[in-house]
Amino acid sequence: xxxxxxxxxxxxxxxxxxxxxxxxxxxxxxxxxxxxxxxxxxxxxxxxxxxxxxxxxxxxxxxxxxxxxxxxxxxxxxxxxxxxxxxxxxxxxxxxxxxxxxxxxxxxxxxxxxxxxxxxxxxxxxxxxxxxxxxxxxxxxxxxxxxxxxxxxxxxxxxxxxxxxxxxxxxxxxxxxxxxxxxxxxxxxxxxxxxxxxxxxxxxxxxxxxxxxxxxxxxxxxxxxxxxxxxxxxxxxxxxxxxxxxxxxxxxxxxxxxxxxxxxxxxxxxxxxxxxxxxxxxxxxxxxxxxxxxxxxxxxxxxxxxxxxxxxxxxxxxxxxxxxxxxxxxxxxxxxxxxxxxxxxxxxxxxxxxxxxxxxxxxxxxxxxxxxxxxxxxxxxxxxxxxxxxxxx
Amino acid sequence: xxxxxxxxxxxxxxxxxxxxxxxxxxxxxxxxxxxxxxxxxxxxxxxxxxxxxxxxxxxxxxxxxxxxxxxxxxxxxxxxxxxxxxxxxxxxxxxxxxxxxxxxxxxxxxxxxxxxxxxxxxxxxxxxxxxxxxxxxxxxxxxxxxxxxxxxxxxxxxxxxxxxxxxxxxxxxxxxxxxxxxxxxxxxxxxxxxxxxxxxxxxxxxxxxxxxxxxxxxxxxxxxxxxxxxxxxxxxxxxxxxxxxxxxx
Ligand SMILES: Nc1ncnc2c1ncn2[C@@H]1O[C@H](COP(=O)(O)OP(=O)(O)O)[C@@H](O)[C@H]1O
Ligand SMILES: [Mg+2]
Numbered sequence: 001x002x003x004x005x006x007x008x009x010x011x012x013x014x015x016x017x018x019x020x021x022x023x024x025x026x027x028x029x030x031x032x033x034x035x036x037x038x039x040x041x042x043x044x045x046x047x048x049x050x051x052x053x054x055x056x057x058x059x060x061x062x063x064x065x066x067x068x069x070x071x072x073x074x075x076x077x078x079x080x081x082x083x084x085x086x087x088x089x090x091x092x093x094x095x096x097x098x099x100x101x102x103x104x105x106x107x108x109x110x111x112x113x114x115x116x117x118x119x120x121x122x123x124x125x126x127x128x129x130x131x132x133x134x135x136x137x138x139x140x141x142x143x144x145x146x147x148x149x150x151x152x153x154x155x156x157x158x159x160x161x162x163x164x165x166x167x168x169x170x171x172x173x174x175x176x177x178x179x180x181x182x183x184x185x186x187x188x189x190x191x192x193x194x195x196x197x198x199x200x201x202x203x204x205x206x207x208x209x210x211x212x213x214x215x216x217x218x219x220x221x222x223x224x225x226x227x228x229x230x231x232x233x234x235x236x237x238x239x240x241x242x243x244x245x246x247x248x249x250x251x252x253x254x255x256x257x258x259x260x261x262x263x264x265x266x267x268x269x270x271x272x273x274x275x276x277x278x279x280x281x282x283x284x285x286x287x288x289x290x291x292x293x294x295x296x297x298x299x300x301x302x303x304x305x306x307x308x309x310x311x312x313x314x315x316x317x318x319x320x321x322x323x324x325x326x327x328x329x330x331x332x333x334x335x336x337x338x339x340x341x342x343x344x345x346x347x348x349x350x351x352x353x354x355x356x357x358x359x360x361x362x363x364x365x366x367x368x369x370x371x372x373x374x375x376x377x378x379x380x381x382x383x384x385x386x387x388x389x390x391x392x393x
Numbered sequence: 394x395x396x397x398x399x400x401x402x403x404x405x406x407x408x409x410x411x412x413x414x415x416x417x418x419x420x421x422x423x424x425x426x427x428x429x430x431x432x433x434x435x436x437x438x439x440x441x442x443x444x445x446x447x448x449x450x451x452x453x454x455x456x457x458x459x460x461x462x463x464x465x466x467x468x469x470x471x472x473x474x475x476x477x478x479x480x481x482x483x484x485x486x487x488x489x490x491x492x493x494x495x496x497x498x499x500x501x502x503x504x505x506x507x508x509x510x511x512x513x514x515x516x517x518x519x520x521x522x523x524x525x526x527x528x529x530x531x532x533x534x535x536x537x538x539x540x541x542x543x544x545x546x547x548x549x550x551x552x553x554x555x556x557x558x559x560x561x562x563x564x565x566x567x568x569x570x571x572x573x574x575x576x577x578x579x580x581x582x583x584x585x586x587x588x589x590x591x592x593x594x595x596x597x598x599x600x601x602x603x604x605x606x607x608x609x610x611x612x613x614x615x616x617x618x619x620x621x622x623x624x625x626x627x628x629x630x631x632x633x634x635x636x637x638x639x640x641x642x
Contacts, residue, residue: 052484053484054480054483054484056640074486077484077485077486078486080484082481082484084477084480084481084484085477086476086477086480087476087477087478088477088478088480088481089478089481090473090476090478091472091476091478092410093406093409093410094409094410094413097406097409098406101402101405101406102481102482102485104398104402104405104406105399105402105482105485105486105487106485106486106487107395107398107486146477146481149481150481153485
C-alpha cells in the first residue's frame, strides 16, 4: 500500500532551512494498522503530507495505493483518505453540506454524494447533527466529523494525523472504537500518527518511531519493547547499605557493574532508572540479561549511535550502553529479560546472602522506555520542550 | 467536463451558506442601496463633473465592489487555510484551478446581484445605460475579478499560517489602487506624476472601459485596453494561483 524510499523534505525559513524529514523508508502492506509515533516536531505531519500528495518531497520517492505521489498525485488522491491534524470542516457550512461537497470533490454525483453523506453520518453517530455547523460540536464530535469527511469515498487506505490529540479520555476511546471498527468491517489500511504512547502501544500492530525526521525503530510494540528495553524488577530494602549489598548480588547475576545514583532526587533517579532500561539481549542461560557495562550517561550523550539502531536487528542493541543495575537510596532496580522469572531467583539469592527485601515488584517496559533507549530522551521530556509547531499549511 | 463539474462543486459549496442565511443576504443587498441613497443626492446637485454624473458614477461603484469581492474570497480562503478545510479538499482529486475559480465565482454572483440592483435603481434617478454595454461591462468585471480573486488567493497562501501579510497588503494596496484609477475622482485634473502612476494601474483601464461600455462605446479603444488589462490580470492571477496550489500548501 505504501512504499517510500528516501523521502526528505526541508522548509526554507528565515536564516536557513529546517530539515523536517530526512530520508525515510516505509513499507506498509494492505490491511495493516500502523502507528507513526514521535514527539512534536519529529516530522510526522510532514511525512504524512508528502505521502498524501499534499506536499512535494524535496527528494525521494513513494508509491501510495499503487500510484506515484509525484508523477500521479491524482491517482493517489482518488484512492486514499486523509484526516489532517486540524479540523477539516469549514466553519460556515452545515455538516451534511460539507460531507456532500466532499463526496462531489471525489467525483460522486450529487445523488451518490447525498447517500454517502447520510451513511457516514450514521456510521460516526453524527446523524442528529446533520444541519448544525461545526462550531456547535464538541471536540470529539468534531473529530468524528473529520473522520466522516475522510471516509466519504470509501478509501482502502486512510491516513490520520493525530486523530485523538487534545480530546478527553472518553472521546479518545470513542474515536478509537470507530477507527478499529473501520478496520474490522472494511479491512481499511490505517496509517496514523500519534504522540500518545499508550495508543501506539495498545492499538497498533506495528509502531514506527520517528525522531528528528528519521525513522529510528519499526516493529510491533512487543518486539520493540523486548528488543530495546526489557523488563525491570524493583526491590526496596530497609537501608541503603542493604541496597548496595543487594546491588552487588544483582551485579553478579547479570555480570554488570551497578550504577549508583547519589541523590534520591526524583528527577535524576527517574532518569537513571530509565536510562538503565535498555540494551538487553536475553542469554540462553537464564532470565538475566547480558548488558554492555557502560554507565548510563554515555547512552544519553550519544543519540546518534542509537539513532541508527533498528529494532529489527537485535544484535545492534548491544551498542546501546546501559546499566543493568541501578541503586537509588534503598531501592535497587534490575533490568532483566523476563521479570517474572528473574524476581524469584533474585529474592532467593538475596535470602541466601542474608539481605532482607521489604518490597518487590516487577514492571514491564513501555514504548517510552524504547524511545529513551533510542534517543536518550523520554517522549514526555520531548513533549515538555516542544519544537514550535507551525500550522500545517 | 471534470473541470466544469469541479468548479460547480466549489461554487455550490461556497454559495450554500449565503443562500441559507436570508438575513445576511438582505444586508448584502442593502449595501448598494446605501451607496445610492448616500451618493445620489450629491450627484443630482452640481458636481462639476461631466454632464452625466450617473454615467460616471455607477460604473465606478461597481468597480469598487468588484475590488472588495475578490479580496473577501481571498480572506475566506485564508481562514480555511489556517483551519484545516483547505487541506481536506486539496487531498481530493478536485482541480486546483476550479477551487480558485469556484470561490471567486461565488463572490461574483453576489456582486452581480448587487450590480443589477444598483443599475436597476439608478435608472429612474437618471442613469442611461446601454444594455449590450452593461452586459459586456459585467463580463469584463467577471474576467478581471477572477484574476483579482486568484491574486488574492496567492497572497493568502503566502500569508498563511499567520495571515498578517494578507491584512497588511490588502489594507495598503486597496486605496491607492482605487484613488489612482479615477474610480472616485477624475485623474485628468490631477498632476502629471499622478497620471503617470495611474497609467500603470490596471484598474484605470478597467474603469475607463466600464464607462465606455456602459455608455455604449463597445468598439472604443478604452474598451479594448480594458479587456486586455482584465485578461492580463486574469491570466497572471490564475497562473500564479494554480502554481501556488501545486507547490503545496
Ligand atoms: N510549513 C513549514 N515551514 C517551516 N517549517 C515547517 C513547516 N512545516 C513543518 N515545519 C518544521 O518541520 C518539523 C516537523 O514538523 P511536523 O512534521 O509538523 O512535526 P510533527 O507532526 O511530528 O509534530 C518541525 O521542526 C517544524 O517546525
Ligand atoms: Mg503534526
